Amino acid sequence: MSTISIKNKAGQGGIQLEMFAPSREKSDRTVEKTIKRWIQEPAHAHSAKSAKADYGTFKDSLRAPIHRWFKYPAGYSYRLVEEKIKQYGLGRDHWMLDPFVGSGTTSVEAKRWRINSVGIEAHPFVHWVASTKLNWNIDAGETIAKFHEVVELAREGVKATDTGSLPELVHKCYSPGNLASLAAIRDAIQSHDMTGEIRHFLNLALTDTLRNASKAATGWPYIAPAKMHEKASEKEAFSEFEAQFRRMIGDIKFMQAHYPYQDVAAILILGDSREFHPEIKPGAIDLALTSPPYLNNYDYADRTRLETYFFGWYKSWGEISDRVRDKLMISATTQIRRNEFTNNGGLSDEIREADEVFYYELLEKVTELSECRKHKGGKKSYDFLVAGYFNDMFQVIKQVYAALKPGADFVLVLGDSAPYSVYIPTHEYLARLGLAIGFSSWKVEELRTRGDKWQENPQRHKVKLKEVILTMTR
Numbered sequence: 001m002s003t004i005s006i007k008n009k010a011g012q013g014g015i016q017l018e019m020f021a022p023s024r025e026k027s028d029r030t031v032e033k034t035i036k037r038w039i040q041e042p043a044h045a046h047s048a049k050s051a052k053a054d055y056g057t058f059k060d061s062l063r064a065p066i067h068r069w070f071k072y073p074a075g076y077s078y079r080l081v082e083e084k085i086k087q088y089g090l091g092r093d094h095w096m097l098d099p100f101v102g103s104g105t106t107s108v109e110a111k112r113w114r115i116n117s118v119g120i121e122a123h124p125f126v127h128w129v130a131s132t133k134l135n136w137n138i139d140a141g142e143t144i145a146k147f148h149e150v151v152e153l154a155r156e157g158v159k160a161t162d163t164g165s166l167p168e169l170v171h172k173c174y175s176p177g178n179l180a181s182l183a184a185i186r187d188a189i190q191s192h193d194m195t196g197e198i199r200h201f202l203n204l205a206l207t208d209t210l211r212n213a214s215k216a217a218t219g220w221p222y223i224a225p226a227k228m229h230e231k232a233s234e235k236e237a238f239s240e241f242e243a244q245f246r247r248m249i250g251d252i253k254f255m256q257a258h259y260p261y262q263d264v265a266a267i268l269i270l271g272d273s274r275e276f277h278p279e280i281k282p283g284a285i286d287l288a289l290t291s292p293p294y295l296n297n298y299d300y301a302d303r304t305r306l307e308t309y310f311f312g313w314y315k316s317w318g319e320i321s322d323r324v325r326d327k328l329m330i331s332a333t334t335q336i337r338r339n340e341f342t343n344n345g346g347l348s349d350e351i352r353e354a355d356e357v358f359y360y361e362l363l364e365k366v367t368e369l370s371e372c373r374k375h376k377g378g379k380k381s382y383d384f385l386v387a388g389y390f391n392d393m394f395q396v397i398k399q400v401y402a403a404l405k406p407g408a409d410f411v412l413v414l415g416d417s418a419p420y421s422v423y424i425p426t427h428e429y430l431a432r433l434g435l436a437i438g439f440s441s442w443k444v445e446e447l448r449t450r451g452d453k454w455q456e457n458p459q460r461h462k463v464k465l466k467e468v469i470l471t472m473t474r
Contacts, residue, residue: 030063035254053448055080055413061105065251069204070129072103074300076291076413081109084289084411090115094286097403099273099396104130106289107266116265118280120273122328125304125313127270132200134266136255143201146194147245150202151238154188161187167309173216174234181237182213186311205245207307213240274329274395285403291413292396293331295389295426301325330388336381345370346387351394354436362390362429365422372420382419394433401437404474412470415450418463427470434472445469
């Protein structure tokens with residue numbers, strides 16, 4: 001396990017967090033075990049028994065080909081997708097939907113099992129990651145040749161590489177020499193002659209390299225470049241880039257040998273899951289499966305700040321807000337502008353019209369949070385966070401309901417919440433919204449308890465939380 005420091009926006013204060021971060025050697029060995037299981041497992045046989053407690057985490061996906069290309073803390077286990085595909089008996093003619101596809105776990109696994117899928121992702125950078133992970137048709141031989149050419153070109157250009165325009169955060173994460181090497185690799189990939197798909201592949205290899213090579217505590221979910229959190233040593237950029245490239249090209253060769261599917265639809269939509277998308281025909285989806293944002297004040301836009309700064313997607317916190325944060329469904333107080341929330345605690349009239357009893361029950365929670373906020377130093381807008389979250393999820397559930405076939409299920413991996421110690425049973429509230437929209441029934445399976453690691457933190461609430469699988473049937 002590794003210790004990671006979580007910082008706030010201004011980089012002040014912070015807490016220590018243990019996250020699953022296996023060594024490279026251990027990770028490679030566990031991937032080999034996954035590959036052997038995939039090869040030996042007949043289609044639609046029952047999966048080997050796995051720890052369901054990990055279904056809501058990214059642990060399993062760190063050990064699997066393709067899935068491991070981008071370490072996404074907001075992701076969940078590919079084993080859950082695998083299990084549900086088998087449980088529902090999905091096959092070649094079926095369609096899956098993930099309205100929060102993230103880095104592509106559902107889509108990658110659906111493609112591996114030869115099932116058509118549609119995924120929606122609002123974060124442009126994460127959508128790009130998922131798209132790159134789904135392209136298994138890349139020419140391995142040509143990609144290897146381009147890799148060597150890029151490395152040679154980058155080594156020649158390191159001394160002339162200018163990193164002065166990169167934001168301060170990026171400079172704090174590397175020594176000047178290592179940052180110059182990373183930037184030289186980036187510039188070589190951009191300038192060298194190659195196909196677009198090879199360029200995307202190499203850029204994703206470099207994306208993974210960024211955090212591996214850093215001297216700072218760049219583990220997930222946030223970045224802590226302060227001196228006190230530095231690693232014992234940073235890793236040399238070129239060697240880390242080569243190591244990651246070899247893993248990824250090995251995965252491509254494996255997938256091409258064992259999963260050479262050209263006839264599977266894997267549609268990725270860069271867009272908002274609260275809205276209708278014509279690519280998704282009403283009543284066409286056999287199973288919707290996702291892990292939506294949790295109601296835990298997690299800033300998904302900030303999570304990729306190092307990568308998007310380095311590659312030049314964005315240059316400032318404000319630009320990230322304008323181009324990413326404001327386009328995501330509400331799940332963090334950094335998205336809240338209090339003057340935009342009107343009467344009734346910010347809750348939408350649509351929810352009141354759908355279920356008036358639930359509306360006033362939720363309004364009581366929002367009002368209680370508003371009162372708590374008056375007496376808290378940080379004055380976090382948890383009240384409008386809760387209101388905005390359920391307003392947005394109401395719209396998502398409506399869209400998924402319309403897309404599902406009659407009798408089909410919507411499966412969600414969820415965690416409950418307790419901002420300012422006010423308990424919010426997220427799974428129950430979403431299920432009640434589902435019933436109000438038209439779902440016929442719902443059930444819950446508990447995966448694990450949450451928050452135990454925080455028991456010694458005096459600032460942490462003492463409310464027992466859990467992670468569950470919520471299944472709603474149309």
